Amino acid sequence: MKIKNRIKHIIKKFRSKGYKRFDGYLRIYLTLECNLCCPYCVNQCHSKKKIKNIALIPGNKWVSAINKIGKDVIFTGGEPTLHPDFFLILSSINPEIKIKVYTNLIWTEDFIKRFINEAPKTIQLYTSYHPSGGKPEPFIDRVLELKKHHFNIMVHSINHKNQIESVQKSWELFKESEIDLIIDEDQTVLFPDACSQDQKKSVLCSKKIILISSDGYRYQCVSKMVRRKDPLENIIQDGLKSDLVVSHCNEYGYCAPCDMLGEVTIKEK
């Protein structure tokens, strides 16, 4: 199968994979800072309004909140491995809680060694290959090193219009190394109305997803989280309320590309 067709096939698989299901995970953005700056990033790393971490929650507070809530957890960001207590958090969470880490894998050799020695082998790594982080070969070496040490690791990239060619070329290199590079559709293409940043519409928005920012506050969606608008409960102080959040929102059209993932219902008012 030619690369282009193969990529279409992979994207089709993604579309039919049931990306609307609520998975019950706490999605914790340990930090919104990142060591990359991708053109499709929602955290505004390339804008003048760059997000600063207003507060980072110390690892012990995250651990006690997560263990108390008892739900499985995804650590994401930004780049979650930049949190200074990253290893403490991984090693102190109740072993019955499943952990996934979303990372760009821009890791130094020392960091990889530490991860191999200290991280529980049950962690699932969801790594993203972003061409803004450099050529694929060093990334592939890091994946192979982690696989050699029996980590469960998935690799994906994004079919964004600015990087289609480089992603297609990289796909061949990953294949030669026996790594299945999953290519996800650019979500601004999948959900153009929601993310056009053209017109704002008033809607009733219901979302079943648990998004927690780096200061412990929950937000209904990523768009509101990166703008720090309408914070909900703080899971460090208040614990977690209902899985479902419903609001009258007058900013449909300015949703983040990933905001249409999870269980979402939008009704025009």
Ligand code: SF4
């Ligand atoms: S790696 Fe992720 S968080 Fe970092 S700049 Fe790229 S898209 Fe944004």
Ligand code: SF4
């Ligand atoms: S910005 Fe979009 S995703 Fe967020 S609450 Fe409004 S309609 Fe829902």
